[in-house]
Amino acid sequence: MNAPLPRDPIADAQRNWERHGWGDVAAPMAAITAIMRTQQILLARIEGALKPFGLTFARYELLALLSFARSGALPMNKASALLQVHPTSVTNAVDRLEKAGLVVRSPHPTDGRTTLIELTAEGRTLAKSATAVLNTEVFSQSGFADRDVNQLIRILGDFRRGAGDFSE
Amino acid sequence: MNAPLPRDPIADAQRNWERHGWGDVAAPMAAITAIMRTQQILLARIEGALKPFGLTFARYELLALLSFARSGALPMNKASALLQVHPTSVTNAVDRLEKAGLVVRSPHPTDGRTTLIELTAEGRTLAKSATAVLNTEVFSQSGFADRDVNQLIRILGDFRRGAGDFSE
DNA sequence: TCCAAACCCTTGGATGTCCTAGTATATTGC
């Protein structure tokens, strides 16, 4: 989009932190800010790749999750837990996916409180195509060295475990 | 919020990718998904720490940026470039900060197109307090090991440079 | 048995991000 900046703004921020007497937390501040910016860049790439399918990342994630479920269906609360987003975000995504004919809501057979989300044939097909494009256009050219990918998986895995995401 | 999941959902996704014949991109997919989730966790912590100040992270970042500017003022387009967000996002943040009396818009002395954002005394004080809290409550207990922090800075720095953020 | 507590999903509201367009001001080039 924009021309590259002459200097790394996050490295500058780190120097500012040090200069103002917060040297002991300047590095974690910089790491966290870098994660924020990296997420923003990656999300933009992903959304760009999904746009031709009329999907956003949030909706794609839900489709992909369903496509890996044995029956192609999951309770909404389970989807919320696995995607680690607020239940209302799932409601929102399902509303739009349903309107697009990619999923259907159906009542849970034994628990009246629960709603199942089910992939339609069209939804399953679209998920497959979108995954192929994401894989070839985004994930296969992530811009991370192979060694670094494994480092990231390990470091962020430790972090997420520490944050209480999973106990494994 | 929620109880920890029994297993890491991202590791599961990685296995699903491999099982479906996308083994060559399963690792980058997992790393990218982990970045997304980590960002979400960190953002929630930061927003929580800033809430008592009536600030969001977006608004805090702008205040912090201004507080490091020599004159305590910056053109909006410069802020947009340094924070690496869309100009309309800066407009939005400035609207709210101005309404809260933390910054003021003023015309650029020589360029009629440009608007300067300037910290008020109150804004400068609040930025200082908020920074202190963020440092002690979030950055100093990031949950990353020191070694990992440096790894992250290096890996994500390489990535951002490769993505065209800066040329340095 | 029966009511309170727990759980599930949805609605409505606040924010943030981006995109597209529109208005105003500068710069460029002929």
Added chain:
DNA sequence: GCAATATACTAGGACATCCAAGGGTTTGGA
């Protein structure tokens, strides 16, 4: 000098996320 192009900011709209609250369904203990 003036028209065409580039820049800067803002208005309006689409989406996503979270929180708070409300209504229906289950569960569990008195």
